[in-house]
Amino acid sequence: MSLTVHPFFEAASGSYSFIVANPESAICAIVDPALGLGDDQSINTNCADLMLDWVQAQRFTVRWILETHVHADRPSAAGYLKQHLLCAQTVIGADTPDVSGFDRLVNDGDKLCLGHACARVIATPGHTPGCVSYQFNDFVFVGDTLFMPDTGTARCDFPGGCPVRLYASIQKILALPNETRLYVCHDYGGEGRRHRFVTTVAEEKAQNVHVGAAVPLEEFVVMRTTRDAKLDEPRWSAIAIPANLRCMSLSGIQTLVAASAPHGGH
């Protein structure tokens, strides 16, 4: 029986979280779980709770909570989920600077088993230095290494980000077989289309607006550097980055939000 993939969308940040399940052994993994953060700085667990509901309804055991990287635009639900899923191990790339609180730090080539099926860790630095992708047979969770073809690629101007490294990481992904499915972490919709969460190596090679049709490294670096210089800091990065580096619980994140809120009065 093959693995199944189930997307969950957190609309405020345009984030996709996934459950990848092995029905044969009733084991699953959660990938890039997101918390919602509203305009009034209220945190919601809607997306994470839908994942918990799914797991309970299916009676699956969650073995792994996998992060592709430290997200800068929204808090992770990894710490929140861990409190509900006592058997689950939280995982992130070992090259993530100053990371703490995770159960396991992984490197390129490491294996994470889900019953008889295993994920292979592919180091994909560039967007951040610790980015990793998780490959299961014929599909990969690529995090922010690639977006949908009409959106291109993620910024490289966070601390430790590097367009040269991102280009090399993208080439690793595009060297996989054409039919390989790529599950992305973000989609903001596009001109006349709905949100999407999966593409393929063939589609990205042919159509990605930043790297498709074999765009050379030099051209990519100039494009990425020019674009990044015009981008604003993500709105919630002062909360998301420290929270996600430490795999914070919901109460820890709420404390961080309260401390960062503007104080009224005298």
Ligand SMILES: [Fe+2]
């Ligand atoms: Fe990101």
